Amino acid sequence: AGHRKQRRKHQHKANCHRHELDVDFSEVGWNEWIVAPPGYHAFYCHGVCPFPLADHLNSTNHAIVQTLVNSVNSNIPRACCVPTELSPISLLYLDEYEKVILKNYQDMIVEGCGCR
């Protein structure tokens, strides 16, 4: 429990960055109609945007100012850790009429995270 608490504390303090998220379509029951792929690496963004914001946190001018204000007034929240670059995936699936479709879906994979 102590180790878990320590790890949680460490995770809580971790700066904003990209984390692994493997989506398995069978887990959500979509493998019945999605032919390929069986799943994909989606990733997600998580972490804090601390004051002062470092360069690698890929922040906007607004996020820098918001973080600065948060440092003096905690009523104003910190900037959010969000996807800043996304990429598409192609899905081969059967639609509701049993027609086979290959379609490119945009913004399905997180390529980069940042404070916004």
Place this chain on the structure above:
Amino acid sequence: GAAGLIPEVGRRKYSESGKQSPEQSENFLNEFELRLLNMFGLKRRPNPSRQAVVPQYMVDLYRMHSVNGDHSTKRPRSMGRHAERAASKANTIRSFHHEESMEALASLKGRTTQQFFFNLTSIPGEELITSAELRVYRDQVLGVTAAPTSNTSYNSSNSSNTNTSTSVGGIHRINVYEVFGAPASPRGEPLTRLLDTRLVQDSLSRWESFDVSPAVSQWSSGGSHNHGFMVEVFHPDTQGVEDAQRQSRHVRVSRSLHEDQDSWPQARPLLVTYSHDGRGNAVLHRDKRQA
């Protein structure tokens, strides 16, 4: 999760979280469900039967074109150049099998014609068709060897042309027409216009791809009514109806023209449409396009 796209576990967890009244929870979940369906361009959750067939060509296209696919896969030999170009502009590729109950087969004087109807009503109105190909499978005719090209007057099987001088044995012509009107008399022929044509050798087994973009674009945009296609297999050196039918069996335009029923689902004609809904990039891989 059988009824919708949200897994039952997720639904239950949200409902039991106590953040909302049961009615509100249900409304929020239903709204989210609609967003998911809209994201995929679906009206309801697909529930394909066991008989649903995924054409191998679509799997090949997925492997070849998809951003997450196997990029070592080469372009299928039978894929027309126009189809490859079309795929580089489209973000959606759809495949259709014809309605077998509406097919009409006829054989006369050395030629076999087959009428196909493809139900394209599932293509959303906002999708712009950039191209379409009709694919027909030909089995090799055993005992027939490729005719030497130096002594013949036909063009390459890869090139479309309108020359109808087909005088060489082991060669036949496939014509693809758009049907744009019913026959004037009950025994008459439908009104058609030629979309694509090709001379092919009996000695090769392969898919033939025909460009049917003009017709499908018109049907999709509402410019003309979808009466289907007519495929004509023409053998210049056959003697009669039976001879024509025997020769036509290796062109798999109809279930009734060949005996191997098991292979029919993967050998039957296939209409492939390439379209773009205005959202996102083409199916073609970014790196390939850059290259």
